[in-house]
Amino acid sequence: MSTRLLWIIWIAASLLLASAALARLYIGGDRTAFLPGDTHGVHHQIELACESCHISDSFASQATVRKDINKTCVTCHKEELKASDDSHPIKKFKNPRMAAYWELIDARFCTSCHMEHQPEITIAGLVTLPGDFCVACHSEGEQDVRVNRASHADLTFETCASAGCHNFHDNRALYEDFLVKHADAPWLAPSPVHAAQAMARTRPRPDGAEIAAYLAAVDAPERARDPLAEAHWAASAHAAAEVGCGGCHAPKAETPAQLAADWTDHPAEAVCTECHRPQAATFAEGRHGMRRHPELAPPRQADRMLGRLGLSDPPEALVAAVEAWIADPDLPGAMGTAEARIPMAAEAHGQSLTCATCHAPHEQDLAFAAAGACLTCHTDDHSAAYEGSPHHALWQAEMSGNAAPGSGVSCATCHLPKTERRGAVTTSHNQSDTLRPNEKMIRPVCMDCHGLAFAIDALADPALVANNFRGTPDRRIESIDWATSRVDRPDEGANQ
Amino acid sequence: MKAKATKIKAAILCGMLGTAAVPAVSDGMDYSTVTDLLHLVMSSDRTVYTRMIVNRLAVEEGVIKASEHYMDEKALVLPAQMFRYGAEMVAEETDEFSYSLLSLWPINKQNAPTTDMEREGLEYIAANPGENFYGEEDLGGTTYFTAVYPDVAVAEACWACHNDHKDTPRSDFKAGDVMGGVVIRIPMD
Structure with a gap:
């Protein structure tokens, strides 16, 4: 065999190997x-x-x-x-x-x-x-x-x-006429209450007779009965909304026989999102759930990747062969503490984030979801300083029945704010939406209780944010003063 | 057949508008005819909104306010905003033409002229009431046919707001004054 031919074979084989290695890395590696x-x-x-x-x-x-x-x-x-x-x-x-x-x-x-x-x-x-x-x-x-x-x-x-x-x-909270309009608001409202939170927390609770009726209607198959889960469920909003055991554990079952056959002990998250669509949609827009965003391309699809490599309509057999070859892993799962790049509690290592991480499926303990759940994972300065902060004291007072509904301030009050529209309260599950930058929090959250000037000053003070607002702002942002100096009366310049 | 009918209709409208012909686009309407027609729609809608919605409800009847911050104030959109939002919506859909409402005396400084031709056109229509301005300019590597039309104070809502606003550079507008101009551009390349 000639040297020339050997060179050609060597180069071709090298290129083939390199291409295969890179494709392997890109498609499935x-x-x-x-x-x-x-x-x-x-x-x-x-x-x-x-x-x-x-x-x-x-x-x-x-x-x-x-x-x-x-x-x-x-x-x-x-x-x-x-x-x-x-x-x-x-x-x-x-x-x-x-x-x-x-x-x-x-x-x-x-x-x-x-x-x-x-x-x-x-x-x-x-x-x-x-x-x-x-x-x-x-x-x-x-x-x-x-x-x-x-x-x-x-x-x-x-x-x-x-x-x-x-x-x-x-x-939205910083434009000139808005500054003028809210220039004189006191740092704290006389009766500070978050209206939508108050509406949500004054939901009527079932009385003893109703709970007994719910318990009597439990439709779980005998092997799956759990008195503690049933007791929690009977006091929850699910029971009041006629969402029984089968609603989540066997959602397609229509008869007791089907219920027993279809029953799953651990319903998938899709069961939650089927009903709680606004919550699921906003969850996917935030940092906790962004991997579920519907527009996100699922990575590592063999057929798509082959298309990129020039095979626009690859035969199924080839796709199957490639998938078998690369042992394509599943889509990246829910975000977990192991992948977090902000401080996380050591005990929470390995936790992933699903609906049930914060919402115990039977208990629906919204107080836990609103604060306790967050603190099981997040240990950054701001989170770690929450317990014992003025906001936390208000939260404890409300939870113990010593303060008005909506007067407590939990993590969720600020980071998962509720909104009211036509009498219905919705909780945004995009916990990043009131951040980036933090002035986005002023209107939907801070101003329910605080004056605009105080809110602007407080959010511009990093140390005060870090210690979870224990104290007063160390600076005075002059924007309101400058805006008011340009008008003679509060409504001037608002184009009215 | 359809194209021919369009050209005939355009010619009739062109005659009605008294527009002088500008170099013709091959087998189509003159650029100036197109901009004249676009402006006719824009100015008609704008006048209707200003007179029949804003002036009637906010000035004459006083039943609702018109405000720049219409969301926060639960008020009517200002006529200038209505026009601008339409222009922005068009910009999201096509590059085939663009338009804007500008002035030599803008309350919002974004609406001051940004090109030499905009300034020239606005000065021309202010100095020559009733006339339009047409020209060509190169912007961002593309040649545009640029038409500037006078925007006239048609209702009290126009001059009352502009004369009183804290940011206005001019406070003596009255009925019939040219307050600014509508600039329409069509890429010629």
Whole structure:
């Protein structure tokens, strides 16, 4: 055999082996090797589902790739941006009259400010521009804020978004007329109560006769009977709402025989989400449940990956063979404490997060779900300081019946806020929604009890946040003073 | 047949509007005809909203307020906001044309002219009441046909709010004044 032929065979075999190894890694292996740089914050939960963000076809133009990748940001963050009454929505910058600004910061694309895999230049909020980015558009001509606002004449641009005054997207609690309108509110309302929380906690409880009737109607098969579970269930909202044992343990059964046949001791989470859809939807938008977001591409699908490699319609046999070869693992499960990158309790190591983690399925102890459950895992400074804090004292007073419903402040009061609409109370299960930045909490939560000025000051004081609000803010954010100095009366300038 | 009918209708409307023909698009309407027609729809809707909703309910009847912060105040959307939201909705759907409501005396500084042609057009329509302005400009690597139409104070709600607002650069608007302009752009490339 000639040397030339041996070389060809050697090169071909090497290429084949390398391709197989890379494909094996990408399709079914540990894709961490492909990460060009660490992702920011909680994106680490989905960083190996590459095709959730990288949706472009192979060899697509740079412009197409940019458009595609920006579409995927909105698939998950759409609701949040819509609710935020976005101050800089993309649609505002699409008009060609903004072309001069595209050269400065192209706000038609999320990635102009938020680049993933760039840990060296990433600051809070996954911002990959220097902190004084406002200077790009608000420092010249008609837009020069130092000219338009006398109070801003000597300010520097790195303070716009870092001092508790402005956010790029969400200014619902910070816009000028809102500051003026709420300028004079006292730091604490005379009877501080969260109205929606109060509604939820004044739900009528079943009396003895009702509980006895519920217990008599228990339809579980004999082998699954559990007096303690039944007693808890009979006092719960499920019993009152006529959701019996079969409703969760054998949801499709219609006869006692089917109930016995279908019975499962551990119903899947889908049973909960079938009825509790708003809670499930908001859970998937938050950090706890983001791996369940419906728009997230399930990683490591052999047929899709083969399509990416050029086989757009692979035969089933090939897909099956590849799947067998790579032993494709299941989708990443629910988020767990082992993967968390914030302080977690050692005892909670290995816990994963499902509905039942916080909601004991029969007990429905909402007091536990509202505070105790959080503290079984979270041990960061703010969480660790909750017990013994003024808010916790209020919570204890309410739970012991010594204070009005809705006057207690649990973890959930602030992080899983309730809203009332047409008499129905819904709990948002997106526990990140009132954060990032924390001024988002002011309107749906803080202002139920506190004045706007106090809330702004308190949330701008990191030490006070860390010690769970034991004390008073160490700073005075001047935005309200500046806003009121521009008007003679509170309603002036509100365009009314 | 349909295209021909459209062209005929466009020609009739064009005649009604008294528009001078601008270089023709091959087998279609002139750019200026298209912008004239778009503006006719925009200005009609805008006038209806301003007169029949905002002015009637907020100024004459006083049954509801109109407010920039219409969500918080449970109020009517301001006419300028109604127009802008429509423009933004269009921007989300197409790049085939874009429009905006601008002024040399904007309350919201975002609505000041950002291009030389916008400024030239706004100055032209303010100095020549009743006339429109047409031109071409290069923006972001694309050539646009740009038309600027006068936006006239049609109801008390317009000048009352603009004259009184704390951020207004001009406080002497009256009925019939050109308060700003509608700028419509069509990419020519």
